[in-house]
Amino acid sequence: DQQVKQNSPSLSVQEGRISILNCDYTNSMFDYFLWYKKYPAEGPTFLISISSIKDKNEDGRFTVFLNKSAKHLSLHIVPSQPGDSAVYFCAAGHPNSGNTPLVFGKGTRLSVIA
Amino acid sequence: SAVISQKPSRDICQRGTSLTIQCQVDSQVTMMFWYRQQPGQSLTLIATANQGSEATYESGFVIDKFPISRPNLTFSTLTVSNMSPEDSSIYLCSVHRGKNTEAFFGQGTRLTVV
Helix, strand or coil: CCCEECCCCEEEEECCCCEEEEEEECCCCCCEEEEEEECCCCCCEEEEEEECCCCEEEECCEEEEEECCCCEEEEEECCCCHHHCEEEEEEEECCCCCCCCCEECCCEEEEEEC | CCCEEEECCEEEECCCCCEEEEEEECCCCCEEEEEEECCCCCEEEEEEEECCCCCEECCCCCCCCCCEEEEECCEEEEEECCCCHHHCEEEEEEEECCCCCCEEECCCEEEEEC
């Protein structure tokens, strides 16, 4: 049973527009959420995170929104650039996440078209 | 951040053989995590490697198939034994720095079994 779900396997967006990647989770014990970006032939790299005590975190072009009541988070990229084309993984952590692994979704492949 | 050196980056192996993947971290960490990413799937945790004790395996993964070594706090190996084409996948090692921090990944090992 998947605890972290990314229901859109792929997304295409035009350069300069907004990309919105969605993620849902089922375990209410998760208290820390992260987004990773993965290029082919590379390991995932950390992008942005949010603690469950917040509903928004922003870093440059990347903003993550958390709706705890809906158990939903989203990653907004604006403006989208061709270099953003990659697979994006949503991940969730438990309260003791230093010693327990993150739980990942299946990923969404983002294609930004010039 | 943590720098993780993982090798080999890719390999093509004959069925029935074994491959050992190595991960070296630039600083001491308590736990290292080994993941597998099959095509189109999420990162699936194989096992957690704790220095000085047996690795803890997730459901569906066994020590005979995926033996792990953790000889010190900066190094771990994962062996994929008696390989079959179904083992073709990307294998990743990962570490955390602490509670509510991001996980860092090696660059991954792309394994193809023929």
